[in-house]
Amino acid sequence: MTPPRVAAPVGARSLIMDTAERLYATRGLAAVSLRQIGEAAGQRNKSAVQYHFSGRDDLIKAILAEHAEAIERHRLAMTARHGDPDRMSLPERIGCIVLPRIEHHIDLGTPSWYGRFLAQVTVEPALREYAVRAHLDTPSLRRLYDAGASPGPGAARRKDMTRQLIVHMSAELEMELAREQPDPEDAAAAWRRLGADLVTAVSGLVGALGEAAGGEGHGR
Known part of the structure; x- marks a missing residue:
């Protein structure tokens, strides 16, 4: 099966979502920043989360x-x-x-x-x-x-x-x-x-x- 052209971005988006869910669940919403989520998800770009999502909500x-x-x-x-x-x-x-x-x-x-x-x-x-x-x-x-x-x-x-x-x-x-x-x-x-x-x-x-x-x- 031919992979979709957006395979890499979708993978990064999914990884960010999984990481955010884990951090929010274990630390609480107020204690976790978008930058921390990006770092924990292994994203080198400090604005990686904002690239995929407009903000926390x-x-x-x-x-x-x-x-x-x-x-x-x-x-x-x-x-x-x-x-x-x-x-x-x-x-x-x-x-x-x-x-x-x-x-x-x-x-x-x-x-x-x-x-x-x-x-x-x-x-x-x-x-x-x-x-x-x-x-x-x-x-x-x-x-x-x-x-x-x-x-x-x-x-x-x-x-x-x-x-x-x-x-x-x-x-x-x-x-x-x-x-x-x-x-x-x-x-x-x-x-x-x-x-x-x-x-x-x-x-x-x-x-x-x-x-x-x-x-x-x-x-x-």
């Missing part, structure tokens, strides 16, 4: 988009197997929300940095809304959240609580696996255990809060 959005695309492929395949979200049980819908992210973490291998990176981004004021809108709120995910959702302000709160639980528990496990360095099979098993626990926990949370919201609605 553009770089972070590119990393988010790359992961979102991979997770969406898993989720579309899973929802296709289950069918119409309106006909799914609550655990099935929650599984289609949670488990594609788990499978993506398994694909990344160990060590990985995406979970901790995303946890950093979702609490960064300048980036949080973008992360929620463009990365954690894809069309397939919105369809799953909307299916069977109780109306009213409580629906948005349940969605936020679900997101926080998934993001931060994934970051915790990723950090633990990076420290322990288990073999790939054990790491995959650990991710799938977390996935099963999250489906159970989120189903219980959403079910309980949905019932409470319904009771409040009947009380008015």
Whole structure:
């Protein structure tokens, strides 16, 4: 196969993104400069990162988009197997929300940095809304959240609580696996255990809060 004419620049861009994700995940967004990213990525040109990205936020959005695309492929395949979200049980819908992210973490291998990176981004004021809108709120995910959702302000709160639980528990496990360095099979098993626990926990949370919201609605 003939390689694309832009093979070298794309390689440098990907290396910069991978390096940025690792540094942001392990050091925090505020502690890492674009120059440090370029140096850690082995770029001789001090302006290499700015050549590929207009700035920090553009770089972070590119990393988010790359992961979102991979997770969406898993989720579309899973929802296709289950069918119409309106006909799914609550655990099935929650599984289609949670488990594609788990499978993506398994694909990344160990060590990985995406979970901790995303946890950093979702609490960064300048980036949080973008992360929620463009990365954690894809069309397939919105369809799953909307299916069977109780109306009213409580629906948005349940969605936020679900997101926080998934993001931060994934970051915790990723950090633990990076420290322990288990073999790939054990790491995959650990991710799938977390996935099963999250489906159970989120189903219980959403079910309980949905019932409470319904009771409040009947009380008015």
